[in-house]
Amino acid sequence: MVEAIDLHKDYKIGKVLFPALRGIDIKIENGEFTAIAGPSGSGKTTLLNIIGCLDVPTKGKIxxxxxxxxxxxxxxxxxxxxxxxxxxxxTFNLIPVLTAYENVELPLILLDMKTDKREAKIVALLEEVGLGEFINRRPNEMSGGQQQRVAIARALVKDPSMVLADEPTANLDSTTAKEILALMQELNAKHKTTFIFSTHDQLVMDYSRRTVNLRDGRIVEDKTKPRGQG
Ligand SMILES: Nc1ncnc2c1ncn2[C@@H]1O[C@H](COP(=O)(O)OP(=O)(O)O)[C@@H](O)[C@H]1O
Ligand SMILES: [Mg+2]
Structure with missing residues (x-):
């Protein structure tokens, strides 16, 4: 479970402090499929980066x-x-000189997993995201949607407890965006991995079970759909 308690984040611009998060309290249970929604500048990336231990809050706890x-x-x-x-x-952020396979392999190399053990896992996951035939392609030989599938496989290959996706569909056309959302939903159900994603796209909110709306660094709405919907 992730819990934020009275989370604040101020950015310093010259001598001026800009409050990007102004007191966020939220609990996200294991296995949730949750969207952090809100317009550009509302604090979505800041919140995800703090949850992901990429940044630290000015005040409050995670x-x-x-x-x-x-x-x-x-x-x-x-x-x-x-x-x-x-x-x-x-923007997918794959390594351009590496193939789909090699991009997905990287996190396992960092975890010192043995080569033979790695291979089965990577192939199975690339097949699961629908890229069985694209294993040896490089990012510039794939569409945006395919690159995002590789990125999702890369995020999941180490069996993390949560996946954080910052506007994962922002650079995709709406048909591809729907496919990526459906894929994430399927992987969430199957692997029980928590998915937290940010968006300003209504489409993403349609797919999420829970939508947390941010405005100016505060939660203004937190809605969970009943089971069986979305
Ligand atoms: N490194 C930074 N320095 C100064 N201000 C920042 C920085 N990062 C974000 N901000 C500001 O904080 C606010 C929230 O930004 P962000 O979390 O990126 O919002 P979102 O992802 O919802 O668009 C914005 O007003 C943005 O300009
Ligand atoms: Mg952002």
Whole structure:
């Protein structure tokens, strides 16, 4: 479970402090499929980066499975990220000179997994995301949707407890965006991995079970659909 308690984040621009998060309280249970929604500038990326241990709050706490991450050193935080958290980005962020297979392999190399054990996992996951025939393609030989599938496989290959996706469909046409959302939904159901994604796209909210709406760094609405819908 992820819990934010009175989370604040101020950015310093010259001598001026800009409050990007102004007191966020939220609990996200394991296995949720949750959208952080809101217009550009509302604080979505800031919140995801703090949850993902990529940034630190100015005030307040984040607990991940009960551990206060502000009490972890930078090494421990890097360990937590490496083991527990998968990231998916708006611009896919694959390594251009590596094939789909090699991009997905990287997190497992960082975890010192043996080659033979890696291979079965990578192939199975690339097949699961619908890229069985694209294993040896490089990013520039794939469509945006295919690249995002590789990125999703890369995020999931280490069996993280959560995947954080910052506007994962922003660079995709609406048909492809729907396919990517359906894929994430399917993977969430199957792997029980928590998915937290940010968006300003109505489409994403249609797919999410829970939508947390941000405005100017505050939660203005937090809605969960009943089971069986969305
Ligand atoms: N590194 C930074 N330095 C200064 N201001 C920032 C920085 N990052 C974000 N901001 C500001 O904080 C606010 C929230 O940004 P962000 O979390 O990126 O919002 P969103 O992802 O919802 O578009 C915006 O007004 C943005 O300009
Ligand atoms: Mg953003």
């Amino acid at each position: 607990l991940i499975d009960g551990t206060d991450i502000s009490e972890l050193g930078s090494k421990e935080k890097a360990e937590l990220r490496k083991n527990q958290i998968g990231f998916v980005f708006q």
